[in-house]
Amino acid sequence: MDQKTSLITLTDVAEAAGVGESTVSRVLRNHGSFSEKTRMRVMEAVERLGYVPNRIAGALASTGTPLVAILVPSLSNIVFADLMSGITRTLEARQRQAVFAVTDYDPEKEEALVAAVLAWRPAAVMLVGLEHSEGTRRMLRASGCRIVELLDIDGEPLDIAVGFSHRAAGRETAARLVAAGRSKIAYVGHDLERDTRSAKRFSGFLEGLAAAGLTLAAREICDAPSSVGAGKAGLAALLARHADLDAVYFSNDDMALGGYFHCLAVGLSVPGDLSLIGFNALDICRHTPQPIASVLTPRIETGQRAAELFLNDAPAQTLDLGFTLIPGGTL
Structure with a gap:
């Protein structure tokens, strides 16, 4: 039969050690005067009873919670x-x-x-x-x-x-794709309304394209959290509509890894046929057959x-x- 446990209190420790509650408190906080013999008696009682100090209560009564x-x-x-x-x-x-x-x-x-x-x-x-x-x-x-x-x-x-700055990261990503000679550039991303940082990167990316005299060729936004599967499906859907793209920016590396897997599955040359770039520089994307271009974040x-x-x-x-x-x- 299950037996309900009872809460061991500071009072219980004091009684077991044969000292006052204030002495137990001083020992546990290692503050104030007490002998080594008293400290050992208190700590033996603490260990035997399995007492865990109430740090929240102690902090609220003194200088603040940890x-x-x-x-x-x-x-x-x-x-x-x-x-x-x-x-x-x-x-x-x-x-x-x-x-x-x-x-x-x-x-x-x-x-x-x-x-x-x-x-x-x-x-x-x-x-x-x-x-x-x-x-x-x-x-x-x-x-x-x-x-x-x-x-x-x-x-x-x-x-x-x-x-x-996520906006700066988006602008820098666009500039690098343009510098690589890409002009038909698209975006594959996840829920931009909930993930405001991804939305800021996308906004900065559009600004970067505009600074180079370009506009986004196409986009595919999945109405779900980012994932490898969403990235793979997103790129497949995008290329089904726009087969002439030469670069795709993904909202993060989970999505970019899925896009890379799609390219492997259908025989698309990367970066020959299509450049791919993600965000976060996750370790797994550094160890794909071709390390996926990305933005390393601290x-x-x-x-x-x-x-x-x-x-x-x-x-x-x-x-x-x-x-x-x-x-x-x-x-």
């Missing part, structure tokens, strides 16, 4: 895994604890999650992107904690923004630098970490 809330659009995209890796390594070195939530690119869900995490009074809230609902922005402004917006600097941040560094700015109580600012276009073997 929690940092991080909201990301997805856990299936390695971009955000890299970002969180950079954040957590830096936070853990300073005894800060990260808690995560996933928004699924949904502004309403993001708003609900922001309300939930703010109830825990985190020291900081980190979010991907600069676009939020008015309700989210209102709560964040009134929260009293540091706000760090990540992977985008195309806009006005609430506090600290760390990342790069995901881990963004997480590290963002965490450092928060931990060092830096003033409000925008930090541009830039990007690097990698020609690969498909441009």
Whole structure:
């Protein structure tokens, strides 16, 4: 039969160790006066009882919580895994604890999650992107904690923004395709309404084409999250309508990898018949038979630098970490 467990409290530890609760608190915080013998008695009781200190309650009663809330659009995209890796390594070195939530690119869900995490009074809230609902922005402004917006600097941040310009990346991509002699250039992308950063890249890409006196030859937008399958199907549908294209820009590397697989399947020469370029420079795209041209983004560094700015109580600012276009073997 299952037996319900009972919560072990500070009082239980104090009774087991034969000391007062304030003494247990001093030992656990390693602050104040107590003998080594007392410390050993308290820690033996903690270990025997399996006591876990209530850090949230302790922080609220003193100088602030060690929690940092991080909201990301997805856990299936390695971009955000890299970002969180950079954040957590830096936070853990300073005894800060990260808690995560996933928004699924949904502004309403993001708003609900922001309300939930703010109830825990985190020291900081980190979010991907600069676009939020008015309700989210209102709560964040009134929260009293540091706000760090990540992977985008195309806009006005609430506090600290760390990342790069998606519009500039789009313009640079267009310029590279034009410099490679391509003129019948198309786009294959995913949901631009929900993924605002992809929409900014696409806008910058159109600006880059216009600067060269060109217009977009065609586009194929899938009404779904980005994926290898969506990229493959998207390029197939695009080429069925426009067989004379000489280059395709994909919203990210997942989509570009699918497009590359389609070219392999139907015998299209890359880049002879068709140039392909993606975004993010994922590791898998560096190891295809022809490395896929892409834009290398500073995901881990963004997480590290963002965490450092928060931990060092830096003033409000925008930090541009830039990007690097990698020609690969498909441009």
